[in-house]
Amino acid sequence: MSKKNPGKEDKMSKKNKRKLKEGSLAKRDAIVGLLFITPWIVGALVFLAYPLITSFRYALNNMRMTPLGMRFRYVGYGNFTEILFSQTDFTTEMISYLVSTIISVPIIVVFALIIAIMLNQNVKGKGFFRLIFFLPVIIVSGPILGMLNQEGAGSLTSIDTQAITSILESSLPGALADPISDLFENMVTILWYSGVQILIFISALQKIDRSMYEAAKIDGGSGWECFWKITLPNIKPMILLNIVYTIVFISNNEQNSIIGLIQDSMFSGTQEKGYGYASAMAWMYSIVVLLMVGLFAGLFMSRKDVYEKQVKKAKKAHKKEQRQLKQIERRSARNAKKNAKASRG
Amino acid sequence: MLKRMQKQAGDKASAEQIVTPSGEVLIKDKKQITKDKFRKFMLGSKDREGFLKVFVIYALLICIGFIYIYPILHMLSSSFMTLDDLLDSSINWIPSSFNLDNYKQAAKSMDFWKSFGQSILIAGLPTLCNLISCSIIGYGLARFEFPGKKVVLGIILFTFILPSQVTMIPTYVLYSNMGILGTIWAFILPAILGMGINAPIFILIFWQFFRQVPKVLIEAAQIDGAGYWKSFYRISLPSAAPAIITVSLFSFVWYWNESYLTSMYVSGITTKSGWTSLIIQLKNFATNYDKYAQTAANGAASINESINMSGTMLSILPLLLMYFVLQRYFVESIDRTGITGE
Numbered sequence: 001m002s003k004k005n006p007g008k009e010d011k012m013s014k015k016n017k018r019k020l021k022e023g024s025l026a027k028r029d030a031i032v033g034l035l036f037i038t039p040w041i042v043g044a045l046v047f048l049a050y051p052l053i054t055s056f057r058y059a060l061n062n063m064r065m066t067p068l069g070m071r072f073r074y075v076g077y078g079n080f081t082e083i084l085f086s087q088t089d090f091t092t093e094m095i096s097y098l099v100s101t102i103i104s105v106p107i108i109v110v111f112a113l114i115i116a117i118m119l120n121q122n123v124k125g126k127g128f129f130r131l132i133f134f135l136p137v138i139i140v141s142g143p144i145l146g147m148l149n150q151e152g153a154g155s156l157t158s159i160d161t162q163a164i165t166s167i168l169e170s171s172l173p174g175a176l177a178d179p180i181s182d183l184f185e186n187m188v189t190i191l192w193y194s195g196v197q198i199l200i201f202i203s204a205l206q207k208i209d210r211s212m213y214e215a216a217k218i219d220g221g222s223g224w225e226c227f228w229k230i231t232l233p234n235i236k237p238m239i240l241l242n243i244v245y246t247i248v249f250i251s252n253n254e255q256n257s258i259i260g261l262i263q264d265s266m267f268s269g270t271q272e273k274g275y276g277y278a279s280a281m282a283w284m285y286s287i288v289v290l291l292m293v294g295l296f297a298g299l300f301m302s303r304k305d306v307y308e309k310q311v312k313k314a315k316k317a318h319k320k321e322q323r324q325l326k327q328i329e330r331r332s333a334r335n336a337k338k339n340a341k342a343s344r345g
Numbered sequence: 346m347l348k349r350m351q352k353q354a355g356d357k358a359s360a361e362q363i364v365t366p367s368g369e370v371l372i373k374d375k376k377q378i379t380k381d382k383f384r385k386f387m388l389g390s391k392d393r394e395g396f397l398k399v400f401v402i403y404a405l406l407i408c409i410g411f412i413y414i415y416p417i418l419h420m421l422s423s424s425f426m427t428l429d430d431l432l433d434s435s436i437n438w439i440p441s442s443f444n445l446d447n448y449k450q451a452a453k454s455m456d457f458w459k460s461f462g463q464s465i466l467i468a469g470l471p472t473l474c475n476l477i478s479c480s481i482i483g484y485g486l487a488r489f490e491f492p493g494k495k496v497v498l499g500i501i502l503f504t505f506i507l508p509s510q511v512t513m514i515p516t517y518v519l520y521s522n523m524g525i526l527g528t529i530w531a532f533i534l535p536a537i538l539g540m541g542i543n544a545p546i547f548i549l550i551f552w553q554f555f556r557q558v559p560k561v562l563i564e565a566a567q568i569d570g571a572g573y574w575k576s577f578y579r580i581s582l583p584s585a586a587p588a589i590i591t592v593s594l595f596s597f598v599w600y601w602n603e604s605y606l607t608s609m610y611v612s613g614i615t616t617k618s619g620w621t622s623l624i625i626q627l628k629n630f631a632t633n634y635d636k637y638a639q640t641a642a643n644g645a646a647s648i649n650e651s652i653n654m655s656g657t658m659l660s661i662l663p664l665l666l667m668y669f670v671l672q673r674y675f676v677e678s679i680d681r682t683g684i685t686g687e
Contacts, residue, residue, distance in 0.1 A: 030490060032489060033488065033489025034491050036481055036484060036488075037481075037497065039482060039537065040478075040482045040548070041497075043538025043539045044539075046519075048500075048512065048540065050515065051513075051515035051516045052511065055515045115409065118402050118405060118406055119406070127676070130676045131676060132414055134675060136413065138664050138675070139602070139661040139664055141603070141604060141624055142604050142624075142628070143604050143625075143628040144627065147630070147654075148416050188412060188416055192413070192416075199679040199680075200679055206680075259510060262513075263609075266514060275514050279515075282508070283511055286508045289507075290507070
């Protein structure tokens with residue numbers, strides 16, 4: 001790839017040199033820019049657009065692998081209704097996934113923020129702590145987490161999770177209690193997910209202007225007020241970034257049971273399952289994930305300035321008025337013409 | 346800074362004297378002074394943090410740090426235990442003897458050296474391709490203006506959020522039609538085209554980085570006769586060294602740890618190709634070990650926690666070593682990429 005491109009570019013620039021008299025620089029830049037991202041465009045067509053469309057087609061079919069190749073049988077929304085209403089495993093897994101994600105995302109982000117704020121103080125051995133908190137990012141992966149959970153290293157034996165679990169189960173309905181008690185049992189793995197987030201928060205905190213805090217202190221602001229009025233608004237974009245990252249990470253993690261479910265049904269030999277069934281499941285899952293990201297993003301997206309909003313509104317109103325004026329003008333002109341015609345006639 | 350630390354250390358020393366009950370014996374008017382001092386010391390003043398706050402922060406950090414490495418410590422300690430140690434309830438952390446048998450057996454059952462070599466290939470080659478393609482794409486997005494650029498950026502963000510499961514099945518069929526299923530090409534090809542694992546993140550990192558390269562520099566190079574490619578390759582790329590380091594480290598780690606796609610595309614689920622990696626071996630550790638134990642002549646022990654843990658340890662050991670050698674680059678990576686904006 002790397003060897004191929006320079007030749008292309010050279011040819012391109014030579015060719016363009018001759019044309020240069022009439023062609024503008026901006027146009028040439030645009031062409032070269034497109035050339036630079038050609039690999040991505042090809043990749044997106046082959047490995048994104050094509051699979052997306054095909055996957056949707058699969059989802060509408062019942063597919064069977066035969067020695068002669070794949071056999072399609074169009075079933076419409078059959079796969080979707082089958083997953084949602086006939087088979088129970090997907091819906092139950094989905095509910096527990098949703099509940100546990102909605103609970104664990106804020107926990108992870110808040111926890112990461114607290115750690116980052118603590119590390120941002122004047123702490124000795126900051127590098128050492130950062131080293132420890134980032135370590136899980138390096139080694140976290142499906143099989144390792146599975147192995148650790150299997151041997152009980154994922155939960156803290158010193159904290160009595162049994163008591164918490166039993167209280168939860170007696171006070172909450174089953175669909176809610178199970179994910180929450182799972183959360184307590186796998187506390188360590190939850191914490192392990194927050195390595196990248198901590199680093200993002202630390203580097204965001206370090207970029208906040210110190211003088212702002214000094215000014216606030218002179219005006220008599222306490223540390224608590226400084227946190228809410230200076231720190232939080234400044235790192236708000238990073239909070240959104242971390243939330244999105246956390247959701248994506250949790251959703252694409254192999255420990256996620258829905259992903260296992262999709263894979264199982266993909267290679268299952270039963271009549272109604274197979275590629276089509278798995279595709280339908282994957283589509284529904286992706287839509288749920290996208291919706292969740294959208295929900296959190298909507299909650300944390302920086303709102304537009306009030307002033308800007310007002311300006312926009314005024315501009316819109318002005319435009320509307322002008323349009324109306326023009327309309328009236330046109331209409332009156334037409335009417336005048338008509339009248340003139342009528343009087344002549 | 347140093348002065349302040351010394352001062353703190355001095356205060357700490359005096360604190361011990363105050364906290365001890367010997368303070369009670371002091372004369373009354375002196376007691377008032379020490380009380381004030383004590384309060385100031387504990388709660389802090391305008392320009393100095395109080396001992397209480399510092400203490401709480403350290404305590405929390407150390408506790409949470411312990412929780413973080415608890416699984417690793419647990420893994421390490423139980424990987425050295427013999428079966429007797431495991432059953433002995435009096436042994437909690439420190440095994441009775443330094444026992445490497447578990448490691449030997451785990452390594453044999455995982456076919457350690459072969460899987461290790463292939464792991465490096467599986468992680469290394471796509472990383473290289475990722476580096477080349479993402480830097481080119483990132484540069485194209487950062488340096489040039491062309492119609493549809495916003496759409497491209499939007500799609501890149503979208504691919505980051507989109508779960509890979511939705512495209513997985515057709516991609517699987519596509520690879521098997523192309524005849525690259527079960528070969529390393531199933532990883533290399535998408536990586537070359539900027540569609541590798543987590544490639545959107547890498548593209549965005551490069552994009553962010555190349556935007557910071559001053560345009561004047563590139564214009565100067567072009568006036569001196571550098572073409573588009575040369576001004577990328579000779580001017581922009583060398584100045585993006587931090588981004589290159591970050592991307593290659595993370596790409597390597599993520600490819601190394603990817604078990605799902607590796608098992609699906611490269612090592613094969615239904616039909617086994619020759620490819621394997623340490624993580625794949627760990628995933629199928631129990632069955633692999635059973636197979637090994639049956640064929641082993643010298644009566645290998647049946648699978649137990651220690652052997653599991655040594656297997657896990659073996660599969661993360663290369664990454665751990667890499668992390669401790671290159672820790673600075675890992676920890677500073679996020680600072681350097683400028684994700685948080687300048």
